[in-house]
Amino acid sequence: MERCGVNRNTFYYHFRDIPDAVEAMVKEELNDILKDQKVPESVSDCMEILVNAVQKNKKAMIHLYRSIQRDVFADYLDHAAERVVEELINRAVGDFEMDQEDRHLISRYYKCVFVGVILDWLRHDMDYDILSDMHKLEYIYEKSLESQYKNLKEKL
Numbered sequence: 001m002e003r004c005g006v007n008r009n010t011f012y013y014h015f016r017d018i019p020d021a022v023e024a025m026v027k028e029e030l031n032d033i034l035k036d037q038k039v040p041e042s043v044s045d046c047m048e049i050l051v052n053a054v055q056k057n058k059k060a061m062i063h064l065y066r067s068i069q070r071d072v073f074a075d076y077l078d079h080a081a082e083r084v085v086e087e088l089i090n091r092a093v094g095d096f097e098m099d100q101e102d103r104h105l106i107s108r109y110y111k112c113v114f115v116g117v118i119l120d121w122l123r124h125d126m127d128y129d130i131l132s133d134m135h136k137l138e139y140i141y142e143k144s145l146e147s148q149y150k151n152l153k154e155k156l
Contacts, residue, residue, distance in 0.1 A: 026064065029057065030080045031070045040088045041095060043110070049084050050114055051121075065122040077118060081111045081146045090124070 015021040030053055040046045054061045055076075064073040085107050093103070121130045 019069055022069055026072060026076050030076050040084055040093050041091065042138065044134050044138050046084045046088050047114055048083055048131055050118055051130055053080060054118060062122060062125065078111065078115050081114045082107065083111045085114065
């Protein structure tokens with residue numbers, strides 16, 4: 001606190017403890033990044049938004065991932081992925097009729113894919129090109145959400 005020029009009383013006026021300050025920092029950082037993003041047009045766009053958010057503060061993010069506060073980081077990554085995926089689904093589905101339960105199912109699926117891939121990337125110290133890998137895998141997702149949804153409804 002001394003290096004930051006903030007006295008102890010001022011710090012504890014704003015935060016309960018160090019973990020509370022870290023949580024506030026992560027939340028603010030992700031919200032700032034997400035509010036300035038364009039609406040994603042593809043699965044790769046979603047991944048790129050999330051990866052850029054993590055890479056912006058690479059050292060801090062790896063430290064948080066490895067710390068006891070990993071759950072704080074994972075919760076905000078989950079929240080960020082959910083927002084980005086919902087924007088993609090809303091854009092992709094447009095006027096197409098999709099009930100909320102199915103929309104939530106598809107959103108949850110993509111969110112879990114993105115969070116899982118990013119956590120794996122962090123576990124490997126961000127030592128591979130995650131965006132390149134995502135672009136290579138994009139053919140898996142090349143069918144539109146609308147056609148995936150139609151296939152789902154036909155099989156049920």
